[in-house]
Amino acid sequence: MTWSRRAMTGKDMAGDLITMDDLTNEEIEALLNDAEKLLPVAKGEVFLPLLQGKLLGNMFFEPSTRTRMSFETAMKRLGGNVVNLGALASSSVTKGETLFDTMKMVDGYCDVAVLRHPRQGAAQYAADACEIAILNGGDGAGHHPTQTMLDLFTIKQAHGKLDLNVVMVGDLRYGRTVHSLSHALSRFGAHLTFIAPSSLSMPEELLEDLQKTGAKITVSDDLLSNLPTADVIYMTRIQKERFPDEDEYLKVAGIYKLNRSNLKDVKQSMIIMHPLPRIDEIHPNVDSTPHARYFDQAFNGVVARMALLCRVFGVPVPEVVGE
Numbered sequence: 231m232t233w234s235r236r237a238m239t240g241k242d243m244a245g246d247l248i249t250m251d252d253l254t255n256e257e258i259e260a261l262l263n264d265a266e267k268l269l270p271v272a273k274g275e276v277f278l279p280l281l282q283g284k285l286l287g288n289m290f291f292e293p294s295t296r297t298r299m300s301f302e303t304a305m306k307r308l309g310g311n312v313v314n315l316g317a318l319a320s321s322s323v324t325k326g327e328t329l330f331d332t333m334k335m336v337d338g339y340c341d342v343a344v345l346r347h348p349r350q351g352a353a354q355y356a357a358d359a360c361e362i363a364i365l366n367g368g369d370g371a372g373h374h375p376t377q378t379m380l381d382l383f384t385i386k387q388a389h390g391k392l393d394l395n396v397v398m399v400g401d402l403r404y405g406r407t408v409h410s411l412s413h414a415l416s417r418f419g420a421h422l423t424f425i426a427p428s429s430l431s432m433p434e435e436l437l438e439d440l441q442k443t444g445a446k447i448t449v450s451d452d453l454l455s456n457l458p459t460a461d462v463i464y465m466t467r468i469q470k471e472r473f474p475d476e477d478e479y480l481k482v483a484g485i486y487k488l489n490r491s492n493l494k495d496v497k498q499s500m501i502i503m504h505p506l507p508r509i510d511e512i513h514p515n516v517d518s519t520p521h522a523r524y525f526d527q528a529f530n531g532v533v534a535r536m537a538l539l540c541r542v543f544g545v546p547v548p549e550v551v552g553e
């Protein structure tokens with residue numbers, strides 16, 4: 231189910247980040263520059279209390295390790311503080327409290343909130359209900375724009391530019407990370423190759439949206455033949471929890487797997503990314519190759535989210551000198 235937009239507060243929406251359409255290319259570039267400056271702060275080499283006195287609400291209605299922890303790390307490294315909804319079982323959600331009422335509470339308690347929710351459209355619904363800025367930490371099979379910011383940062387860190395051959399692999403139907411990332415990369419001139427079995431191909435409406443904006447797209451179901459020309463391989467997990475029927479999941483589980491032996495003919499500069507968690511789509515023997523970037527990518531979540539939090543509060547990021 232997709233919730234419709236409900237304009238309930240008439241607030242200035244500038245601080246909300248629901249999809250990548252909420253950021254212009256210029257804003258994305260400025261955020262990537264800010265993220266770069268914040269690296270020494272994320273590493274704990276410098277304490278820079280830009281967000282002292284500010285409180286973030288971490289509202290996670292679905293499991294998360296990276297998004298939840300990197301937001302918390304980002305806020306605390308910048309001198310701010312965090313309250314967590316915590317385990318759903320110990321919240322009043324178990325008593326039947328609605329998302330609207332729950333978000334009205336955090337609207338009073340906090341200065342900004344991150345929402346992860348299993349339903350597509352939940353972040354927009356929450357943004358319409360709240361006066362504080364809402365950052366979409368993943369809404370079902372919808373969008374994951376804060377992940378996109380760290381993905382763009384990781385690609386730029388490796389290649390210095392974004393107009394590259396980017397191959398996205400796996401669950402493109404339900405994969406919110408690839409939905410947001412493909413939108414952003416197409417705006418920066420990337421050539422996108424989508425590799426998925428037919429049951430998990432990119433949603434038709436998303437493909438149409440990309441095509442309308444002149445995106446360069448190739449669709450395939452073959453991973454190995456697309457490896458040699460790739461600058462970035464973006465692997466994704468087949469998400470068991472999104473399938474309405476387990477039999478359908480079992481038909482495609484484990485369909486794409488990268489192993490060190492597959493990397494003989496790839497470009498030296500090619501990087502392998504994954505939003506994580508991984509199951510079996512990247513063998514651990516890839517981790518020690520120079521192509522593996524998924525752990526750096528996860529670390530970059532801290533700087534990307536620091537930059538976004540500073541934007542919410544209109545706090546300029548100064549040049550930072552690290553150790």
Ligand code: CP
Nearest residue numbers: 294295296297505506
């Ligand atoms: N990439 C990502 O969203 O990871 P988590 O589900 O652990 O937050």
